Amino acid sequence: MSAGLAEIGAEDFDLEATLSCGQVFHWVREGAGWLGAVGDAPVYLEQSGGRLFVSAGAEETAARYLALDHPLAEIRASFPADPAMTAAAEFCRGLRIVRQPAWECVATFITSAMKQVPHIAQISHTLRRRFGARLEWAGRELFAYPTATALARLSEAELRECALGFRAKNLRGAARMIAEGAVDLAQVATLDDAAARAELCRLPGVGEKVANCALLFGFERVRAFPIDVWIERVLRERYFKRKRKVTSPRLRAFAAEYFGPYGGYAQQYLFHHARMTWRGRGKG
DNA sequence: CTCCAGGTTCCGG
DNA sequence: CCGGAACATGGA
Secondary structure, eight states, rough: SOEEEEEOOOOOOOOOHHHOOOOOOEEEEEEEEHHHTTTTEEEEEEEEEEEEEEETTTTTEEEETTTTTTHHHHHHHHSSOOOHHHHHHTTTTTOOOOOOOOOHHHHHHHHHTTTTTHHHHHHHHHHHHHSOOOOEEEEEOOOOOOOOHEEEEEEEHHHHHTOTTHHHHHHHHHHHHHHHTTSOOOHTTSSSSSHHHHHHSSSTTHHHHHHHHHHHHHHTTTTTTOOOOHHHHHHHHHSSSTTTTOOOHHHHHHHHHHGGGHHHHHHHHHHHHHHHHHGGOOOO
């Protein structure tokens, strides 16, 4: 950590919440801050006393990745003013939806199915260490997420050795489709939300939920509202209490309309707040 | 030992 | 459109 740090402006920002809220899984605590890769660039981040310090040379990369340009006050103001949302928004002040590279975001969420957050992180690190480009910062070693081409070359057995379980086949299948050009993520980025979601769902292991995570965290679609087991619980408990037989399509339709243009932010705040406060489970 | 985790897919009413 | 089951692995 003797390497040079540069300070960048970061109002209304909470680094800890942003990196540990379950939207991205590979950042590790290093000294007083965090070390991780933004694409194939090693980046160190440290926040103290409301000031944000970044490894020298990574200022632009970090500012963009951390979405420091997102209008957080405006985003908070757009939320519905119900008790659950208000509590979550207050709890998550400064939490930003980061801009992740598309492929690593899609791939990571393919491996997230039926896994707890710490397990997803573990899988990400194993894949990076074994098949990703080696990076270095201040004598520390870290790894970029493996490219689709790199993963497409592997056998399902090699991937299963990374504790992927049944997700190995999906990750490999998706990597192959990307590598072959059957699905073009750069082109997906040009489509509207619905068309982009449909295109992503062509990848094996990508359904409604994973596609929405990819749209939200990897394609800047801040309206995308992923519904996982946590969010479903929150919606049923806080918004449909005492209602019988609320079907999934009903929940989807409600969420898509009710939470507004920044629904993805609302979703992540509700998710993080629920995980950190419900029955002492926190600590992602 | 049992239960469940940021799901997807397939199969039978 | 619906509910159920299979699918791997690890931590509580």
